[in-house]
Amino acid sequence: MILRSLLPLLLWAPACHGVPGAPQQKPLQPAVVSSNPEERKLHGRFLHITDFHPDRFYSQSSSTDSDDACHWGEGDAGIFGAEKTDCDSPIALINATFQWINDNLKNSIDFVVWTGDSARHDNDELIPRTEDQVIELNELLVHKFVEVFGKEDNINDTDPTNDFTIPIVPNFGNNDILPHNIFTQGPNRWTKTFSHVWRKFIPEEQRHGFERGGWFFVEVIPNKLAVLSLNTLYFFNSNTAVNGCASKKEPGYEHFEWLRIQLQFFRQRGVKAILMGHVPPARTPSKQSWDETCWQKYTLWLQQYRDIVVGGLYGHMNIDHFMIQDNNEIDMQLITGHVEPANKPRQSNDFSIQSSAAYLTELRYGWSSLPDIVEAKNIEAPNGGVRPNKHKNKDKKKKTKKDKKKGRKSKHDKFLDRIGGPWAERYSATLVSASVVPNYFPTLRVFEYNITEALEPQKAIQNNIERQPSPSSKKHKFVKPHPPSKSQPPGPAYSPQTFSWLSYTQYFANLTRINADFASPRRSKNPRFTYEVEYDTNNDTVFGLQDLTVRSFVDLAARIGAYKPKKDDLLSTTRDEVEDDFSATKSKKHKKNRKHKKRKDMNKTWFTFVNRAYVGTKNEEDLRDQFGFAIED
Secondary structure, three states: OHHHHHHHHHHOOOOOOOOOOOOOOOOOOOOOOOOOHHHOOOOOEEEEEOOOOEOOOOOOOOOOOOOOOOOOOOOOOEOOEOOOOOOOEOHHHHHHHHHHHHHHOOOOOOOEEEOOOOOOOOOOOOOOOOHHHHHHHHHHHHHHHHHHHEOOOOOOOOOHHHOEOOOEEOOOOOOOOOOOOOOOOOOOHHHHHHHHHOOOOOOHHHHHHHHHHOOEEEEEEOOOEEEEEOOHHHOEOOOOOOOOOOOOOOHHHHHHHHHHHHHHHHHHHOOEEEEEOOOOOOEEOOEEOEOHHHHHHHHHHHHHOOOOEEEEEEOOOOOOEEEEEEHHHOOHHHHHOOOOOOOOOOOOOOOOHHHHHHHHHHHHHHHOOOOOOOOOOOEEOOOOOEEOOOOOOOOOOOOOHHHHHHOOOOHHHHHHHHHOOOOOOOEEEEEEOOOOOOOOOOEEEEEEEOOOOOOOOOOOOOOOOOOOOOOOOOOOOOOOOOOOOOOOOOOOOOOOOOOOEEEEEEEEOOHHHHHHHHHOOOOOOOOOOOOEEEEEOOOOOOOOOOOOOHHHHHHHHHHHOOOOOOHHHEEEEEOOOEOOOOOOOOOHHHHOOOEOOOEEEEEHHHHHHHHHHOOOOOOHHHHHHHHOOOEEO
16 A cells, blocks of 8 residues: 555656557647738638546556546556546547647648646545646646647747647636636636746737636637637636626626627627637536526627627537527526525536436426427528528418418417527527547547638727726626627627538547557557547538527427427337247237337437437447437337
8 A cells, every 4th residue: 555655656757748558659740830820821610629638647457447547456448548437538648639630630720729627637535636737737738739730930939829820729627726626716826827838828918817817818810700718617616716706706707897898899890709618507407517697697798799709619528519598598686696596506516427417308308498490481691691491391381361461470480589580599509529538439529610701801890889997997887788789680600601600520539449459459450549520510410400500509409309309300219029938839819919019219319419428439228228218109
């Protein structure tokens, strides 16, 4: 036991980037590109990557039991990670992931959204985390980004934010601090530390603001598109150092004031914005990640700035899914702090497979109350595009003269009223990507977005908005954000236009196969680590997303939530024919005792949704047992 307790001191070697048995890799060569952002070619694609959780103590062939954490004992821990366990990522997986990005994505993406958790979990009592370890692991990932996207033609350039060929926007995760989850009001030691660790990413003029609260933004396409890095730890229910976003004394309050002011200025300048954070605004009976007052403000801000915000990207939960925020649930009394939320339980940060199943089931139940899909007529988009009918509605009828006389609305008109018009402006959507750490399989996601007219001069939109005081002002009077001008068309989150998200490709690394290939030379003579396509929304026939607008996700959520889905969304199955002991005879009498095949139908879209949530690591039988059949003949 003494030797085991001393072993961490021997194992901790920041300079050692490899894992025994893993292939040795050479440093990646930085790309050469002009330092002038105006000359950078746009590809209309960007990378979202999250939750690396590198672990220098990971040991190949160690035990994957939770008490051993892939640090101790003997077991099945693979070279590149122990998939479907709670173990963190070996450095070999981090190296291989960045090598794959270098070989396959480096020259075809415009920027990177990196949503935090870049240090290991504190999951081994014998090796408690230290501040030095947390910082060093974050520095390791900064170094990996430098290897892939670093420049080599700006040796004499004194601006550290000009060190990359494309913008990279990092974010605080709840495990990027110590103790995890607890982030006090800034300035604090972590905002000051990461101001240095992320000096290559944070614009110099925003360093002071970052040290105050850990938030900043980067104009990834100058004067056109910005990515705002939100410090969601100030919204996080598990952060006992803060208390929501309603009180002016809370850093969450100040954070939303900062966000409101930035979005106002972007509106005046004609700049669009992507919001990114680590902890997503999950909100179901069993899982409420944010304080309710923060969720309320976030939903209100998305509603009022729906002409500006392109979408929200998050990580933390390790499962691939999305969320829908309903503006009808906005409560101004909660936002202003005049009333307290009914229930404010401090929930455990644990998110096991069992709790995630309950969470996904609750999401579905909530979506079951969404309005039934009734397709409206084709709607012209601001840039001349058209939203076509993807789901034909057999019940759609033209208004009769009798209906017109009585002023009755058609079925699809009533539907549009319920969802907030043809663009579903009653709602907003949040996308959550699965992680690199192999709780399931390692993943990353590449978005395709509209760059039509992206390089043309952008006209500023004047809404006669007065400049609001700085968040540091002594006066803290709640100011409700201004809505978009009624003359303005819907924003890029709602109607297809420049900067709208078109599709994404979800990649995964099948560690079961990859680890086996590297462990057994007989199995594969030339083993290689690779990410492969799990699914692509651009050609996915199950989800059928024609784009990534809010209306598309609302329609998808309604189909997932349908307990009596339409015929196109049915997945028919049959149970094996079961016979009694007498079924071997061919007599008619005994044939009557035979149990015939019983057909069950399941919502195919729901089944696909939960299968993808776990990155395809759960077999079909387990999924059916856990999530059940929706319909039975």
